[in-house]
Amino acid sequence: MPEYPVPEIADVALEGVLKALGDPTRLAIVRMLADGQARPKAEVWDAFATSKATCAHHFKTLREAGLVTYEVHGRTHDIRLRKIELDERFPGLLGAVTGAPADA
């Protein structure tokens, strides 16, 4: 059992994804990660005028909804949008909400 489990992409429900995206901070986080590159969590939460605890809660909500995954490198935790998987499962969705084309 991984420390930070993510649902299999086939088990990710569209309504859960939409609900997770239906918050201004979470939508902004997803837009920040829209290129699909992993970023240190600290870099992401530094971009938002919110507490680390609040941001950690948003990360967890996004992870449990199937939108992001974490990559643990020693003491550094990166966060990454599951762009390739999500584009395949829900064609056009990420592009529509982040303004980035699916094949960018």
Added chain:
Amino acid sequence: MPEYPVPEIADVALEGVLKALGDPTRLAIVRMLADGQARPKAEVWDAFATSKATCAHHFKTLREAGLVTYEVHGRTHDIRLRKIELDERFPGLLGAVTGAPADA
């Protein structure tokens, strides 16, 4: 002041739309209305195994989020997805969540 006000499309926020769509029944209602045709409300709620009151609440949530509008014809109330306006404001979004292309 109309009886059932809807926000101007320019004031409709993406996160509000996503939040409204982040519920299985509301997502199913929007899919049922995906062709942009007005339908009697009664026809829509008949399709769901839920109470009229619950469905009325979902209609209101969708209306206030900017997704649908009502058309009152005497005692018949129709509900219509604001497809053309939404496709213009959030290109690709409705297609991604309903599975219908924007120009269908």
